[in-house]
Amino acid sequence: MADSVKATTAGIGSVADTVARFRGHFLDKITAGSFDLPMLPEAASRVMQAAADENCEVRKLGEIIQRDASLAGHVLRISNSALYAPTAPIVSLQQAVSRLGMKKIREIALLIATQTKVFRVPGYDVQVRAIFKHSIAAAAFAQEIARLRRWNVEDAFLCGLLHDAGKPVLWQLLADVQRDLKLGVESNLVDDILDSMHAAVGSQLVESWKLPERIAETIAYHHRPQEAPNFAQSAMMVNLADDLAHFAVGPREVAEESLRSHPMLVPLNVYRDELEGLLKKKEAIATAAETVL
């Protein structure tokens, strides 16, 4: 971190001192878990509109929630909170809707729209939007893989939707720390921090929402699935869905050919024709992800 952090304001002290302060401040926030998933301003206004409109079809509100990682996450967080005190943890959006009823979901949606921190980090808007789009595509692909293997489709969707939830959190956090300490962080360092920490942060986030361990572990290990202690299968599924989503909507470029020799195909027992079936869904999934944002 040393060379990349530079003091932007004179009189702050030595570089090493600054780095130490930055690291301390950043790690404090991480360990305290005092972070939350920010929401895109347009998502906030969309849900606000839908939830406030008494005539809005419940189905539509459900769809809006389903398709936004931040909204989905917050609905689950609030459903599991003392406010609604479920008899057992709510583990899926479907279950939240079934158990709380659409009236309460509408309340929750309004609560989220009014109280959640709206994502405002100048310079990162494009990346953040790309990640939200990517997450929807990953959720759709994970769902398709789960269907193929007859694994739980709801869980797969949620794991796909939330697998990169750590990224917007870290962006926001980095921006906050920089602002607090009046520091600037170079973009390659931001990338490094995101790459190395987003899985762990995302996992910690969903854990704080009381989502099941298997979802937290899947997110924590989605870049090194074979090391997952208990839910390797789920982590492998999200790993493949992640790359399929990059292939379909980016932001990283993934060549179609490289997916044909994806290391997860054999452990997931996905045969050639089954993979081709998944690849064929590219357009439909890309279009669906596009229309959300």
Place this chain on the structure above:
Amino acid sequence: MSTGPAAHGEIEPFDVIVIGSGPAGHKATIQAAKAGKTVLLIERETHVGGACVHRGTIPSKTLRETALAFTAFRRKTGEVFPITVREDLEVASLMTRMEEVVKAHERFMTEQLKRNGATKLHGRASFLDAHTIAIELVNGSIRRARADLIIVATGSRPRTPPDVPVDHDKILDSDSILSMTWMPRSLTVLGAGVIASEYASIFAALGVKVTMIDKGPRPLGFLDSEITDKFVVAFHRSGGKYLGGRRHVKVEWDGIDTVVTTLDDGTEVRSERLLCCLGRLSNVDELNLAAAGLAVNDRGLLAVDAHCATTVPHIYAVGDVIGPPALASSSMEQGRRAVCHALGLTLGHGSETIPAGIYSIPEMSQVGLTEVDAIKKYGGCIVGRARYEELARGQISAIQDGMLKLVADPGGKRMLGVQIVGEGACELIHVGQMALIADTEVDCFVDNIFNFPTLAEAYRVAALEIVKQRQQLFPNGVPAVMPTLDTAPQPASR
């Protein structure tokens, strides 16, 4: 398969190739290997065992065990402990033992294969010609193997009618039902066969509001109706509902939280989840049967003779792929027998009295002829019944809905069949099965002593009832030649 890359390398020679590692294929492999043959076993899934181990039989029985323990605890403790299944329970938490059970079974099967020197290959098989098989591996490469004897044991999968939009999420089939994460409050089950009845009663016992829908007036049409009536009573008592004589005309997810099933009489059944159990299909699509000179019959099954040989003499088919009875037990025996027949090995005298076991709550099982079958075949029969509540063991264990039915010939001497409903039915049936195979007289159960208190005593109670009726019908002894169909004594009324 035809779209895959071209095969490379030599054609590997084997004495025997077995396609599919479920109960039928596994036993066929072991039998052939024990006979000193080189055997290649091809399995498309990562692990051996087939649907039996991974998708149905064993996992569902593990869930059932939990449901059973739960209901038995309530009943046997006289309901003094107010226990209920917590709402929104995670399904996985009820099956914590499942993974262990499945792994143990699979490990045992794999070790047995290794010990017997069989070669296992993970891939999808298809015929290139009557003796040669292409195997597509998951990585897309192709291998080829050849054998003088080929056993097809590819099993079956759930059938999805075009008007049931199975998404494995809200609308599930028997392959995906156990992947549910949270316990639904309500479940609609389409169908009333073995799988449907098992799941319907298991989920009902766990507190789910289950509605079973089928065209038949009662579930499991092939079972004795007195037995299934008991099952329906128990199912209703646990909160389930059986809607017979109806079929679905529309199944739809409402987009919010309900699956709406509309029936042909206009009834609308609403539930959180739906399980579609409307039959199974043979797994033959990927086999390229035509290349081997084989075809399926009009029911989509591979037709075989009494020895499980297909129309191509060196190709045998065993297990679900050939259709009923499609039980793990009979499939294993078919696998073993097919290999013995093909290799000219001596076969013991196999009996045709195969018991059927239904692991519903309560359990049901039958062997031999039912009352209806016996009347058809012999013009009449004498039936003895024992209700569990009449037995000390039944009383002690507080078992409800238990009954054993013994069917004897019109003379009341020869045993023709046994049907049981209630706890332990699938184990208890074997006493009757052995008696049938040994052609024991009904009196054997009266003259001999069983442990007390046990459920097996039911045999004695039912046999006594037959003997009593026999003495009333034939006070001067059973005539050597029984009356003909027209003059036969009427069977005891129910």
